Structures are given as structure tokens and as C-alpha cells.
Amino acid sequence: MSQDPNNTKLQHEIQGQRLLKSKLSPSYHYLMWALGLAIVLALILAPLWLKSYGLILLCTWAFRTIAVQGLNLTMGYAGQVSLAQAAFMGVGAYTSTLLIMKAGYNYWLALLIAMLLSLLIGFLIGFPALRIKEGHYLAFVTLGFGNLIWLVLRNEQWLTNGPLGIRDIPRPSIFGYSLFEPVKFYYFSLAMLALSSLIVWFILRSPWGRAFKALRDNAARSESLGLSKTTYTLLAFAIGSALAGVAGVMQAGLVEYIDPDSFLLWRSLLLVMMLVVGGSGSLIGPFIGAALVTLLPEWLRFTGEYYLVIFGIGVIIVMRYFPKGIAGFLPYLKRRFFTKEVQA
């Protein structure tokens, strides 16, 4: 067959397209590792030069990143919009706080129960929405759910103390060693963030995570290979909700105060915006987005009340010109500066 002159010509043409192969310069990997290590080291050493206010900001960044990582599973990888991430944080925060303060549970047990409850609720409300494959039904159901949670938190005063909220929420201790001081609570938050990042990274690398991505990129084809879109999307959403629950527990510990208004719809919308500005569907997107939203009010302090206006306009511009978010720049930089076209 290969004797056929036309065929060999064709083969050459096919190969001709492959003659130029892009080669990634090894310095890219060194640079990324160095950068990553530097950031981790800086985070570990941060208490040396940051006062407690700076540490509180970093703790805020940590729990927000965890919530956005959860949202990233739902939106970035499973391709569904969830508008109740803050409501799930509320579920986590109130569950753990009430278990600790009213029922006298151990902090870690309460954390575990809060996480499992968020997971369970994620399954329960995700199921009706995700049975329908087309459209944004998850967005609609979560919108309703978020408002329902707020109503319950506000009205069941005997349990949640209503709009006044709950004060003096305790911080955890480990083997009798209290993590109350800002520096210690900071390391606790950092450890939780590291753990959550590892879990997300592991999920996305596992066959599971590959199924998520396959379904996002080509649902029809993946389903023809036997992957159930409903099952995987539901799993992604439930795990994402559980991470939000954990983030809520951390927020309650950090602020030592919770009220229903901390978990309103616009907080969920803010988390969605953190994700898309950082870069949805990217592992580092949540870190960038959460950092931006946490630090921007500090940097934009001179703008005073215009801060949210500027942020909103920023979101629109990012969507308009870089729909992949800030993390979407990395592949571009990689192509632009670290790859050479070489002869194969």
C-alpha cells in the first residue's frame, strides 16, 4: 500500500504538519518549582513580619480559597453554575458552631459532621437539578436553596439566635494545645488549605477527575463511552459543597461570630466571581481569585466606597477580554516565553 505514490505523498504531507514540534524549555519547570516553593515558604514564614491584621487577612484568604476550590469542582470541571456556595458555608458554620456551643461536641468531630452534612445536602439538592442534562437548572435550584437557608437561619431564633447571630465562637485545640492565638490559628488555616488543595489535586488526577474533564469537554462522546454525566456532576457538586462547609467552619472560628447575613446570595455571587476572575477549571485559579478579592479592598482603600464598583467593572472586563480568567495567562506565557519550535 505504501508503494502507491499518492499515498506516500499524503503521508509526507501529514508528517509535514508534525515536522515543527514545540519543545518546552526545561527552565520553565525550574522556574515554576522555584516560584511555588518561594510562595509556600513565604506563607510559612509570614508570621515573622506580619502583624495579627495581616494574618487575619491571610486566614480569610485561606478559607475563601477552600470554598472557591469547591466551586471550581462544580463550575470549572463539571461545567455547572452553583449559586449557593456561601449558603453551604452557612450550613457548615452554623452546624459546627451549634454542635460545639450547644451540644458540647469536640471541635474536630463537629467539623467532620458539618462537612458530611454539607455533602449530604449537596447530594439532596443536586439530584433533582442534575437529572436534567441541558440548561442551568443547578443554578436555579441553588438560588432557591440559598434563600431558603437564609430564611431558616433568620427565623429559627430558638436555635440560631436569628438576625443577631452567635458570638464568642471557640477556636479549635489539638491534643489539648489551644490554637486560639492568631499565629496558631493561621497555621491551622494554612494546614487546612494545604489539605484541601491536596484533596482537590488528587481528585482531579484520579480517573474520577479525568472523567469530570472528559464530560465537560465533550459530554456526548464521554457518555457514549459509558460515563454518566449526572453521576459525575452530582459527585463534583456534592464534594464542592462539602468543601464550602469546611470553609464555613473555618470562617466561624476566625471571625468568632456568625449571622445569617454573612451567607446571603451576594456572598455566593462574590465566590463565583472570585473563581472566574482567578480562572475556572484551573488548579491555581481559586488561589488567585480569592487573593484578589481579599487583598483588593486593602490596595483599593484609597478608592473608598468605589471598591465594589471597580471590582464589578473588573469582572466584566475580565469576562470580555480574558474569559479564562487570570490563570488563563499562564499557558499563554508558557507558549510565548518558554517554548521553541524545533524540527521533530
Added chain:
Amino acid sequence: MQLQFFIQLLIAGIATGAIYALMAVGFALLWQTSGTINFAQGEFIMFSSFLILWLMKLLNIGLIPAYLLSLIISMLLFGLLFKRLLVDPLLKYGDVPLIIATIGLGMVIREMTRIIWGANALPFPSLIKNQVLNLGPIRVGLADLVTIAVAMTIIIALQLFLNKSFIGRSMEATAQNQQVARILGINVDRMILYTFLINAFLVTSAALLVTPRLLAKFSSGEAFGLIAFMAAIIGGFNQVRGALIGGFLIGIIDNLAKFYLARIHLPFSDSTLNLSPYAPAIPLILLIVIILFKPEGIFGRKEERSI
């Protein structure tokens, strides 16, 4: 006595529902013709009411001229500019970036309103001085009747325009199938622009009717947006009729729930339970039930699956 209360509540509910229908129809129209899920819809309504107030004060004119003037401004802002600057460039990336951008826009409008006009709720003039009419045993608010009359006029005019006029039929065709509409020689882009203009007209009209009942406040957009959303989904968002009926349904449920949930008689005792703080939960639960059992909405058509 019981029936009489029920009818009074029903009429008040129809008045609320007529306003909700105005909010929801534009929302559903945008969704059908261009695939835009507009999360800034509530903020459009909220901003329109401040616009009317501002024009009244600035030009020292009455409510109606200010309303007509703000119709023009809002068609320019929420019709033309919204479509050209935000929707058109983003539509090609799919619907999620557009959803996010409208969420961002809603935040910008809300915060700008707070900065310009302050965080306090402002009183808003009503079309007519309210008085209670006695129609036999039934007592009805005149303001409710006027609201129903104005809203129904707009709704009927819109239905006639959509179903009878050439442009309206072309818009309907665009909503049903853009490709075929284009083949038939319909200027699809222009038809989509018309739906944006109609939406701007409807949000300003809804603002005119709803704000006297509440007050003009920068944060009320979220609730309006949620109502538009729920009405469109409960009724069936691929039909204008669905959004209309969804709006009426939510308005009526709102009024009935507020009244009857406050007086729930417990069995085997004389005490009553007040569940009225949970009245807003009823439409939310209805929303979830609808999505569970009839996701295309009560009056919606099932859409064929496309692969």
C-alpha cells in the same frame, strides 16, 4: 366571611402578580431570543425607580413625564448599550461568562446607586391616591385596581404586538429558531435588539408600579431579580405566556401565604402557629418541586435534546 377575605387577598395578589409578570416577561424574552440569562434584571428595575425620582426632582416634573423620559433613558442604557457593549461581545463564549458578567453588572449598578443616592429608602409617589372601595361586601384598594389596569394594558399590548404585528411574529420566529429565521430573511440581530428594548420598557414600567408599594432602596434589586427568575422558571421560560402566568402565580401565592401562614390552627389545641416569616419560602419550594417534576415549567414546551 372566609370567602370574602379570600377574594380580597386574591385581588391584591393579582395586582402584585401583574407587576411580577412585567418583571418576568422581559427576562424570559431575553432568554429566548438571545440566550441571555440576565442576573442584573432586578437591578435594572431598582435603578429605573431611582431614575424616575431623580428626573422628577431635577426637571421639576410630575410622575408621568418623568416616567416617559426615563423610558427613553432606560431603553438606551438597558436596551441598546447593554446589548452592544456587554451581551454581543460575550455571547460567543457561551452562556456562563455572560451570566457572570451580568452578575458583575448588577453589582456595579447596585453600588453606584448606593453611592449616588445613598443607602436610605426613599418614598416614591404612587399613580393615584389610595382609598378603599367597598364593592358589596368586598373591600378593594383603588391603587391595586389601577395597578392591575396599567399592567394588564401593557401585557395585552405586548401580546398583541408579539402575536399580530409583523415585527412581533419575526421576534417570535427568532426566539424559536434563529437559523431558520435567518434563512427566512429576518434580521435576527435587529429582532434581538427589539427584545432588549422591550425588556427595558418593561423593567421601567415595573419600577413605576412596584416602587410605591415598597420604597426605592438600592438593595431591593436582588429580590426583584429573584422574582423574575422564579416566575420565568415556574411558568416555563420558553414561552412568554409561561412567564406571565408564573408572575401572577407568585404574586397570588405571596399574598395568600402571608395571610394564611400567620394563622395556622394546631390540631387538638387552641393555639395558633405563626409561620408568616416563611411566606417567601413557598415560591422557592414550588420552584424546586417544579424543577423536580416538570423542569420545562408548568406551561413550557419540552425542548428536544440537541447533541
